[in-house]
Amino acid sequence: MRVLLYEWCCSGGLAGGDASIAREGRMMLEALAADAAKVSWLDVSVLVDSAMTLMLPDSAHAIAVKPGEEIEQLLVAARDADWTLIVAPESEGILLDRVRRVRAASGRVLAVHDEAIATASDKQATIEALAARGVPVPAGRPLAADEPIPAGFHLPAVRKGRTGCGCEELSLVTSRTIAPAPMRTRLEAFVAGIPVGVSVLCGPRAAVPLPAMQQRFSSGATPRYLGSDLLTDRELTARATTLALAAAKAIGAEAGWLGIDVILGTRADGRDDRVLEINPRLTTSIVGLAPLFASSLVAAMIESAVGGTPVLEQAAGISHHAACFSLPIDV
Numbered sequence: 001m002r003v004l005l006y007e008w009c010c011s012g013g014l015a016g017g018d019a020s021i022a023r024e025g026r027m028m029l030e031a032l033a034a035d036a037a038k039v040s041w042l043d044v045s046v047l048v049d050s051a052m053t054l055m056l057p058d059s060a061h062a063i064a065v066k067p068g069e070e071i072e073q074l075l076v077a078a079r080d081a082d083w084t085l086i087v088a089p090e091s092e093g094i095l096l097d098r099v100r101r102v103r104a105a106s107g108r109v110l111a112v113h114d115e116a117i118a119t120a121s122d123k124q125a126t127i128e129a130l131a132a133r134g135v136p137v138p139a140g141r142p143l144a145a146d147e148p149i150p151a152g153f154h155l156p157a158v159r160k161g162r163t164g165c166g167c168e169e170l171s172l173v174t175s176r177t178i179a180p181a182p183m184r185t186r187l188e189a190f191v192a193g194i195p196v197g198v199s200v201l202c203g204p205r206a207a208v209p210l211p212a213m214q215q216r217f218s219s220g221a222t223p224r225y226l227g228s229d230l231l232t233d234r235e236l237t238a239r240a241t242t243l244a245l246a247a248a249k250a251i252g253a254e255a256g257w258l259g260i261d262v263i264l265g266t267r268a269d270g271r272d273d274r275v276l277e278i279n280p281r282l283t284t285s286i287v288g289l290a291p292l293f294a295s296s297l298v299a300a301m302i303e304s305a306v307g308g309t310p311v312l313e314q315a316a317g318i319s320h321h322a323a324c325f326s327l328p329i330d331v
Contacts, residue, residue: 012070078107140188198244203304227326259283
């Protein structure tokens with residue numbers, strides 16, 4: 001089976017832009033290629049910016065992407081593949097645009113449907129969709145560009161860009177004197193607790209949760225994501241997984257990978273737990289998750305997408321520390 005791997009930063013989309021973003025993209029793409037190489041029946045091709053050199057397994061075929069031809073080469077390669085896996089930021093509609101283009105060219109994409117991508121790409125729309133289906137979320141409201149913090153909103157609070165990925169435009173608001181943001185944002189109640197990410201493999205028959213990862217962030221008024229560690233507490237894992245599966249169901253995902261960020265509150269009964277946002281794509285968690293399994297997560301995504309229920313085989317002799325990773329980016 002022919003599988004095409006595309007990661008926007010390394011497959012020609014970034015084209016010499018932010019180096020720290022490119023390093024994170026490289027981590028994901030190299031981890032994906034190594035994961036897919038675990039099974040012999042996957043014939044893997046990888047789109048690679050012609051100016052970059054990646055560490056790819058010998059079995060993977062690198063397709064050099066010429067400057068200015070990223071989308072054209074993506075569509076050509078996707079037509080020849082049985083499945084295309086697209087990793088791209090939600091910012092400026094980049095992810096949705098690439099997915100739609102490949103689908104319009106009759107390519108099959110390992111991704112949730114377009115409507116789910118559009119909803120999850122807007123943090124305010126995500127919260128509204130989840131709340132409408134009874135999934136617990138932080139209280140909050142949208143802010144227009146250049147709108148100040150409302151006088152009656154309880155502080156501390158969190159302000160985040162409505163679109164974008166990672167911690168773009170994320171700020172801890174402790175004073176109403178904070179300068180208004182020049183773009184549309186969401187303002188929400190600060191929820192104390194443990195930040196956790198749960199990745200879910202979605203399919204028409206079942207959603208398969210992967211091991212929960214406790215997230216690490218820098219301190220200060222503008223936190224940045226630093227990496228994750230495997231969450232080993234069983235009760236906390238169960239709470240995070242239950243919440244993530246409820247969010248996946250609410251968003252209506254029937255194929256692809258979702259990265260769901262939750263906060264586990266201080267109450268042991270989970271009544272303070274909240275879903276913060278949904279990433280409608282594969283995330284950096286693949287770097288920590290892939291080493292945990294002898295089986296391929298890419299293969300499991302395909303099995304889920306065609307209506308199967310994948311059984312993931314744990315890697316022998318792998319400690320929990322193998323899932324821990326840090327991002328090589330400036331914070």
